[in-house]
Amino acid sequence: MATETLSRERVLEIIEECGGDKEHLLSILIEIQRECRRNYINEASARVVAEKLDIPLVQLYDILTFYAMLETKPRGRYIIEVCNNAPCYISKSHVMAKFLRKELGINFGETTPDGMFSLQYMPCVGACNIGPVIKIGDKVYGNLNEERIRKILKELRENAQ
Amino acid sequence: MxxxxxxxxxxxxxxxxxxxxxxxxxxxxxxxxxxxxxxxxxxxxxxxxxxxxxxxxxxxxxxxxxxxxxxxxxxxxxxxxxxxxxxxxxxxxxxxxxxxLLANHPQDCLHCERNGKCELQTLAAEYNIRGNIFDPVWKPVPKEMSNPSLVRDMTKCVRCGRCVEACQAIQTTNAIGYSGRSTDFKITTAFEKPLSESPCVYCGQCVAVCPVGALYEKDDTQRVWDALDNKDKFVVVQTAPAVRVAIGEEFGMARGAIATGKMVAALRRLGFDKVFDTDFSADLTIMEEGYELIDRIKNGGTLPMITSCSPGWINFVEKTYPDLLPHVSSCKSPQQMFGAIAKTYYADKMGIPRDKMFVVSIMPCIAKKYECQRPEMNSSGYQDVDVVLTTRELAKMIRMAGLDFNFLPEEEFDHPLGLGSGAGAIFGTSGGGMEAAIRTVYEVVTGKEPQSLDFTACRGHEGIKEATLDLDGMPVKVAITNGLKNARVLMDKIRAGEADYHFIEVMCCPGGCVGGGGQPFRTTAAIREHRMDGLYKVDKSLPLRQSHKNPDIQTLYSEFLKEPNSHLAHELLHTHYQDRSAK
Incomplete structure (x- = not known):
């Protein structure tokens, strides 16, 4: 479903599907970002939203940069979010974080050169019993070790082909 | 809040x-x-x-x-x-x-544009700050100098948000806004684009309210010094109406004090070969614009017709309301009319080669710097106006030349491009352009002198004023607005087909040019009122208060242009606009 860039028509459809007015702005933006393969909202899409909802583009940009969940620059196709709260830390999430950095060759907040993965931290998702956990899209992965992480990355790479 | x-x-x-x-x-x-x-x-x-x-x-x-x-x-x-x-x-x-705040601010005050006029520097002095308690955390950000009008040096920004308030709430231009949070919080354009790719109209209201050296006009004083020092150049200067009632503030004179004579003396001592007046070309604008209006009313042209003197306003229409461009008068602004006449009629009359003539404007405006560089503003075959300086930049030159402004004698403008009527003078305030036009149009249409030349319905700084004028049985409905937020209201009315006006005066800045982005810092609404009063006093004190009665304007037509809206007048004094909206 995700595409490289959303067409003007698709952005207009999303706006309508999400309620079509300013009150639904955040839902609209999240949905646009979700459909964009690189997990961000580009200027062209933002311009369509600004025009349709009659919000000055510069004010929309304020909103886009205010919320941590919204991004205005391309990110990885898969965003790997690592829990950095205490219970996961006790379950050695920092070791998993270090392994992910090494395996992907990027730091947190960065994206792999092939545009496949981004690394970022997230707060607790309430799955402490299976910590350390990471979240990719809507899916939470627990009971992690190096082997399991390698497998997850491999599966995602294959899935992307 | x-x-x-x-x-x-x-x-x-x-x-x-x-x-x-x-x-x-x-x-x-x-x-x-x-x-x-x-x-x-x-x-x-x-x-x-x-x-x-x-x-x-x-x-x-x-x-x-x-x-x-x-x-x-x-x-x-x-x-x-x-x-x-x-x-x-x-x-x-x-x-x-x-x-x-200082830990997050570079402390190169000595080299800063606002040295001596910076509100942060003033407070640091008032609070007896003698050193840095905290380690510096500021990081240099490249200056944005990509446009002819204004410089953004965000390294100096203190994130006070005044500029955003001016841009979004006062002008509704929405060129700049906030982005990020906490330590990432900053002021920027949408998607960090240069101003030239934003809706910015270069009105400079952001510059006017910036407390520090983060926003300022592009300094062109050196180019003027160079021209003055160049023996090959014949350097003439024109001064906009609103400058004479503001420049005095830079030298401790009262708010709105009329400093015309001292300003002329200062310009002469700086070395300008001729000191002329934009009031003259404002009179010329009234002739061209007045006849254009009469023509549009009589021959079914696009109405309402809207004034075109304010370059920030023109930028706004081109970027935001391009569909309404046919409503805008085709007249160039008085600044550009002056340049075109100076480098054709005047240069030829004086036997000065056009390429040797150097035209400087002193303007209350930052957008004028952009306007003079528009490629279409070269009717003489050369750039008609070479350099635009703001009121503040002129004050800088006067200080650098060591002139004691208050001590200077009162001198008169040179002729023939230095004679302006009272109608030309009030061009510098909201409502003045309209009143000036009516003083002439009334007489042209009715053949009679108006009972009074004071059309007071036009005056004052309210956001939107409306009036219906009786031109001897022919009702003419007019509207006057200042500040782009108010202008937007009228433009939306026109778009919706609900505006039954004949003529609308729009000035981009609040209060008109007296509140321009190039005027002395710390301008407020109260100070604008003083400057406005100053201009009406100038008008009242002049024997000549109607543009068409200006003898030098009459000579210009009889010797050169022939008649208003003639073929030559169109070539030199009128222009075309283009859609510059973001696509």
Whole structure:
């Protein structure tokens, strides 16, 4: 479903599907970002939203940069979010974080050169019993070790082909 | 934000400030109440004409009962009671806030555009700051100099938000805004684009309110010094109406003081070969624009016709309302008409080669710098106006030349491009362009002199004014607006087909040119009023108050242009606009 860039028509459809007015702005933006393969909202899409909802583009940009969940620059196709709260830390999430950095060759907040993965931290998702956990899209992965992480990355790479 | 719940402005509230009782209307801020008893509470983000943001945190005062600190700019007297503005705790807190601001601010004051005129520098001096308590955390950001009008040096930005308030709330241009949070919080265009790719119209209202050296006009003084020093150049200067009632403020004269004569003397001593007046070309504009209006009314042209003198306004229409461009008068602005006439009629008459003629404008405006560089503004075969300086830049040159402005004699403009009518003079204030036009159009249409030349319905700085004028049985409906937020209202009315006006005067800046982005810093609505009064005094004092009666304008037509809107007039004095909206 995700595409490289959303067409003007698709952005207009999303706006309508999400309620079509300013009150639904955040839902609209999240949905646009979700459909964009690189997990961000580009200027062209933002311009369509600004025009349709009659919000000055510069004010929309304020909103886009205010919320941590919204991004205005391309990110990885898969965003790997690592829990950095205490219970996961006790379950050695920092070791998993270090392994992910090494395996992907990027730091947190960065994206792999092939545009496949981004690394970022997230707060607790309430799955402490299976910590350390990471979240990719809507899916939470627990009971992690190096082997399991390698497998997850491999599966995602294959899935992307 | 100021809480506006349960505020009854008719109710009076009495509070104590430093033990002194103050009675003010409910809804007054602590800062305003303190002013009433002569206490100035420092602030970097507060500005009397702008909405309250409480970003800078300098204006701390102490609640005498709870001993808590609160900001004076956004807390109201209603909940105040007893306030201390000068306690050890307050002084220490304000000083710390300033020290924190300075840790995030480069301290190259000596080389800063605002050296000596910076509000942060002034406060640092007032609070006796003699060193850096905190390690510097600021990082250099490249200056944005990609346009001819203004420079953004965001390294200097203190994030007070005044510029955003001016851009979004006052002008509704929406070129700049906020982005990010916490330490990433900054002021930027959408998607960090250069201003030239934003809706920016270069009005400079952001520059006018910036407390520090983060926003300023592109300095062109050296180019003027170079021209003055070049023996091959014949350098003429024109001065816009609004400059004469503002330049004095730079040298300690009263607000709105009329400094025409001293300004002319200063320009002559700076070395300009001829000192001319944009009032002259404002009279010329009235002739061209007036006849264009009469033509549009009589021959079914696009109505309402809208004035085209204000370059920020033209940028706004081209970028935001391109579909309404046919409504805009095809007349160039007085500045550009002057340039075109100076480098054709005047140069030829004086036997000066056009390429040797150098035209400088002194303008209250930053957008004029962009306007003079438009490629279409070269009717003489050369760029018609070479350099535009703001009122502030002229003051800089006068200081650098060591001229004691107050000591200068009153001198007169040169002829023939230096004779302007009172109608030309009032071009510098909102409503003036309309009044000037009516003084001429009335007489051209009716063949009779108006009973009074004071069309007072046009005057004042309200956002939108409307009037219906009786041109001897022919009703002409006009509207006057200043500030782009108000202009937007009229443009939307035209778009909706609800505007039955014949003629609309729009000036981009609040109050018109007297409130231009190039005027002396710390301009407020109150100061604009003084400058406006100054211009009406200039008008009243002149024997000549109608553009078409200006003998030098009459000579220009008889010797050169033949008649208003003639073929030659169209070539030199009219222009075309283009759609510059973001696609």
């Amino acid at each position: 100021v809480t506006s719940m349960h505020i009854d402005p008719n109710k009076m509230v009495t509070i104590k400030i430093d033990g002194i009782p103050v009675t003010v209307p409910s809804g007054t801020t602590i800062m305003e109440a303190a002013r009433k008893i002569g206490i100035k509470i420092p602030s970097l983000c507060h500005h009397p004409d702008l909405g309250v943001r409480a970003f800078c945190r300098v204006c701390l005062v102490e609640d005498s009962h709870s001993r808590r600190l609160k900001t004076a700019c956004n807390n109201l007297v209603d909940e105040a009671g007893d306030i201390t503005t000068n306690s050890p705790k307050v002084r220490k807190a304000r000083k710390t806030v300033l020290e924190l």
